[in-house]
Amino acid sequence: MAGSEADAARALARDRRARVLQALGLTAPLLVFLAFTFLIPIGALLMRAVENPEVARALPATVAVLDSWDTVSAPPDGAYRAFADDLLAMAEPADAGGLARRLNSELPGARSLVMGAFRQRESFATLDAPAAKAAFLALDERWQQPELWRVIARNGSRWTPDYLLASVDRRRDATGDVVAVPEEQAVFVRILLRTLGIGATVTLVCLVLAYPLAWWLSTLPVRKANRLLILVLVPFWTSVLVRVAAWIVLLQSEGLVNRALAGLGWIDRPLELLFNRTGVIIAMVHILLPFMILPLYSVMKGIPRDYQRAAVSLGSHPLGAFVRVFVPQTLPGVTAGVLLVFILAIGYYVTPALLGGPADQMLSSSVAQYANVELNWGMACALGAVLLTATLVLYGVYRRFATGEGLTA
Amino acid sequence: MASDPSSVLVRFAGVAKTYDGTTFAVRDLDLDVRHGEFLTLLGPSGSGKTTTLMMLAGFEAPSTGDILLDGRSIRATPAHRRNFGMVFQSYALFPHLSVGDNVAYPLNVRGVSGQERRDRVARALAMVRLEGYQTRRPSQLSGGQQQRVALARALVFEPTLVLMDEPLGALDKQLREHMQIELKALHRQLGITFVYVTHDQGEALTLSDRVAVFQDGALQQVAPVDRLYEAPANRFVAGFVGDATFLEGRLVSRHSGAVELELPGGWRLRGVDGDLGDAPPGTDVVAVVRPERIAFTSEPAGENALSATVEDVIYFGDHLRARCAIDGQAVATVKVPLGPRPPVGGAVSLHLPAEHLRIYR
Ligand SMILES: Nc1ncnc2c1ncn2[C@@H]1O[C@H](COP(=O)(O)OP(=O)(O)OP(=O)(O)O)[C@@H](O)[C@H]1O
Ligand SMILES: [Mg+2]
Numbered sequence: 188m189a190g191s192e193a194d195a196a197r198a199l200a201r202d203r204r205a206r207v208l209q210a211l212g213l214t215a216p217l218l219v220f221l222a223f224t225f226l227i228p229i230g231a232l233l234m235r236a237v238e239n240p241e242v243a244r245a246l247p248a249t250v251a252v253l254d255s256w257d258t259v260s261a262p263p264d265g266a267y268r269a270f271a272d273d274l275l276a277m278a279e280p281a282d283a284g285g286l287a288r289r290l291n292s293e294l295p296g297a298r299s300l301v302m303g304a305f306r307q308r309e310s311f312a313t314l315d316a317p318a319a320k321a322a323f324l325a326l327d328e329r330w331q332q333p334e335l336w337r338v339i340a341r342n343g344s345r346w347t348p349d350y351l352l353a354s355v356d357r358r359r360d361a362t363g364d365v366v367a368v369p370e371e372q373a374v375f376v377r378i379l380l381r382t383l384g385i386g387a388t389v390t391l392v393c394l395v396l397a398y399p400l401a402w403w404l405s406t407l408p409v410r411k412a413n414r415l416l417i418l419v420l421v422p423f424w425t426s427v428l429v430r431v432a433a434w435i436v437l438l439q440s441e442g443l444v445n446r447a448l449a450g451l452g453w454i455d456r457p458l459e460l461l462f463n464r465t466g467v468i469i470a471m472v473h474i475l476l477p478f479m480i481l482p483l484y485s486v487m488k489g490i491p492r493d494y495q496r497a498a499v500s501l502g503s504h505p506l507g508a509f510v511r512v513f514v515p516q517t518l519p520g521v522t523a524g525v526l527l528v529f530i531l532a533i534g535y536y537v538t539p540a541l542l543g544g545p546a547d548q549m550l551s552s553s554v555a556q557y558a559n560v561e562l563n564w565g566m567a568c569a570l571g572a573v574l575l576t577a578t579l580v581l582y583g584v585y586r587r588f589a590t591g592e593g594l595t596a
Numbered sequence: 597m598a599s600d601p602s603s604v605l606v607r608f609a610g611v612a613k614t615y616d617g618t619t620f621a622v623r624d625l626d627l628d629v630r631h632g633e634f635l636t637l638l639g640p641s642g643s644g645k646t647t648t649l650m651m652l653a654g655f656e657a658p659s660t661g662d663i664l665l666d667g668r669s670i671r672a673t674p675a676h677r678r679n680f681g682m683v684f685q686s687y688a689l690f691p692h693l694s695v696g697d698n699v700a701y702p703l704n705v706r707g708v709s710g711q712e713r714r715d716r717v718a719r720a721l722a723m724v725r726l727e728g729y730q731t732r733r734p735s736q737l738s739g740g741q742q743q744r745v746a747l748a749r750a751l752v753f754e755p756t757l758v759l760m761d762e763p764l765g766a767l768d769k770q771l772r773e774h775m776q777i778e779l780k781a782l783h784r785q786l787g788i789t790f791v792y793v794t795h796d797q798g799e800a801l802t803l804s805d806r807v808a809v810f811q812d813g814a815l816q817q818v819a820p821v822d823r824l825y826e827a828p829a830n831r832f833v834a835g836f837v838g839d840a841t842f843l844e845g846r847l848v849s850r851h852s853g854a855v856e857l858e859l860p861g862g863w864r865l866r867g868v869d870g871d872l873g874d875a876p877p878g879t880d881v882v883a884v885v886r887p888e889r890i891a892f893t894s895e896p897a898g899e900n901a902l903s904a905t906v907e908d909v910i911y912f913g914d915h916l917r918a919r920c921a922i923d924g925q926a927v928a929t930v931k932v933p934l935g936p937r938p939p940v941g942g943a944v945s946l947h948l949p950a951e952h953l954r955i956y957r
Contacts, residue, residue: 491686491688493684493688496655496675496682496688497684497688497746499655499676500653500675500678500681500682500759501676501701501702501749501750501753502676502677502705502753503701503705505676512690515690515692516691516692
């Protein structure tokens with residue numbers, strides 16, 4: 188008896204192992220693909236947001252000397268000597284260029300200082316510390332300003348919270364405390380709030396438009412509903428740029444919409460529909476609507492008519508039955524659609540860039556600005572991390588919703 | 597309100613329903629539902645039972661005709677004002693509400709609250725023997741328990757009428773039979789009028805006071821269960837309700853209800869007029885007889901006797917059934933008491949008593 192039980196347990200374990208192996212084998216290609224196209228890039232993005240390699244790599248000796256500096260008094264002479272050594276140790280001009288760009292992003296003018304010194308580096312070769320300081324000052328008076336050396340000292344470690352702090356309008360002051368940046372420099376929190384605001388508006392408009400439509404589709408016979416769903420998907424068939432161009436044609440002051448409204452006598456002056464918030468929201472809603480309709484439709488389709496009929500037979504007015512019995516059961520679809528549209532919306536870039544004004548740009552356009560124009564990958568990645576965080580927080584909220592409700596019938 | 601048991605509660609008067617304008621889901625329906633009775637609408641799939649029930653519930657409007665409740669038309673009364681309890685095959689328990697809240701739903705919409713609501717919910721759940729399940733979700737109950745919750749919910753507001761559309765269809769056979777007994781007991785205990793839809797003739801016979809048989813949207817017969825079984829109104833009802841043997845023949849003569857027909861083999865049988873109307877001699881007719889009315893006989897030449905060959909004997913626990921081949925006819929089924937089995941392949945004579953042989957066109 189006991190023997191056969193042990194046999195059965197062994198067979199079960201063998202079976203289970205085989206199934207695990209099979210599952211691994213079947214999913215491995217996708218996992219590898221995801222690792223290379225998704226996980227590793229996201230990891231790299233998060234790394235870049237806190238990575239600060241330029242100064243630490245280019246100026247190891249200088250950073251070591253500045254370690255013992257009090258950051259307030261005049262920089263020690265040894266620092267000039269060490270800086271000269273670091274310049275001499277550089278293999279190619281590109282190393283100096285990277286350093287110069289990095290310092291310049293924190294202290295305007297630092298680029299020319301560094302590149303000037305780099306070109307003269309051979310002349311520093313044999314000087315002692317005070318002589319080195321004199322040589323630097325002779326090159327440019329600004330070499331004596333403590334701010335420059337403070338920037339070097341602050342960026343001496345390979346990791347920095349500065350980009351992340353900057354992306355929420357914070358910085359470290361001279362003593363290392365986190366403080367808000369001056370009012371006139373604070374931009375990202377405002378842009379983030381604007382991004383979330385536009386995302387919320389677009390999501391709400393999509394929900395209001397999609398809910399009745401999805402309900403109507405769910406009441407139709409499947410064949411007819413499928414035919415109509417194809418129409419819902421039409422926006423996916425054209426590229427974003429084509430659609431944006433079409434919106435420009437429609438919404439401009441001499442465009443179809445304005446002329447129609449004027450023709451009906453409803454307006455005297457053309458409405459401002461383009462290059463402002465209205466245009467951005469109209470176009471984004473148009474593009475994102477299917478992402479709201481589809482989850483709503485699929486959830487509504489699965490709710491039998493019997494529920495509402497039962498509620499009505501029990502004495503509910505049909506409207507009351509709809510609100511009290513049907514709507515609650517569509518909540519999983521609502522949360523899914525809201526989440527999907529909102530997350531997609533806060534990442535929008537092309538549409539606001541082409542249809543919005545300067546005050547309608549979203550966080551992604553700042554990311555693009557840093558990545559494409561200023562070549563400040565740290566800032567670009569930090570802002571990307573902010574978007575990622577917003578998305579993850581939302582997803583967490585969604586999970587709470589979805590499991591807390593326990594709609595498992 | 598009159599509670600005379602034979603008085604009419606609901607009357608379908610010339611009701612017809614078409615969904616597409618060409619075919620009728622229900623046609624020319626005249627049907628009374630009496631106070632306090634258990635009436636079953638029985639028929640094969642697509643015969644119009646659900647459509648009839650939905651018109652009564654107010655979810656479909658009759659295309660023609662009228663439905664009267666206590667003599668007054670309810671055409672204009674919307675479904676939620678009819679005060680009919682309804683039980684669906686899918687139970688339709690609201691998945692986002694607890695069992696208690698499901699049962700309280702009709703009370704909430706009627707403005708019943710507080711202690712009275714609690715009491716009535718508790719009483720309704722006790723009635724279906726589900727005390728202590730108030731806080732569960734419907735998904736945490738078995739099919740039979742869900743069905744009982746649906747029943748409690750349909751009864752808790754003391755409806756004028758309870759409508760049920762194949763409520764036991766999703767249950768397995770044993771549970772279904774158990775629930776049939778409970779339903780019948782509940783009906784007797786509450787005295788509320790039940791209108792019940794099923795396509796299962798056994799269930800209809802078990803549960804009902806009266807049964808209305810539908811086919812292709814047309815009402816075939818309304819009768820108490822025993823009449824339905826003993827005196828089907830036509831060939832369809834005879835075949836749909838209970839087992840029967842059908843013998844094809846030709847009408848020979850008719851004298852005041854006693855009918856004579858001739859089978860292709862030359863046998864003459866006497867029977868009772870089913871629905872012959874004024875059919876002339878020579879009309880093709882069918883003679884129908886229940887398995888328990890056929891007897892083996894030792895007089896092959898006797899009145900209403902046929903010779904046959906035993907093809908098969910089937911054991912049914914409390915009785916046997918012999919399947920007997922008759923020349924030129926479908927196989928006849930004969931109910932035989934337990935005891936010595938008729939030999940398979942043996943020739944036998946069957947006696948079909950004239951008073952139980954009903955002749956239909
Ligand atoms: N909503 C509807 N639209 C169009 N035709 C319908 C609709 N409901 C029912 N029908 C048609 O009406 C006829 C009667 O259907 P009904 O549902 O009343 O049958 P039933 O007797 O309840 O059958 P079942 O035992 O299969 O439930 C069928 O031919 C059916 O196809
Ligand atoms: Mg039906």
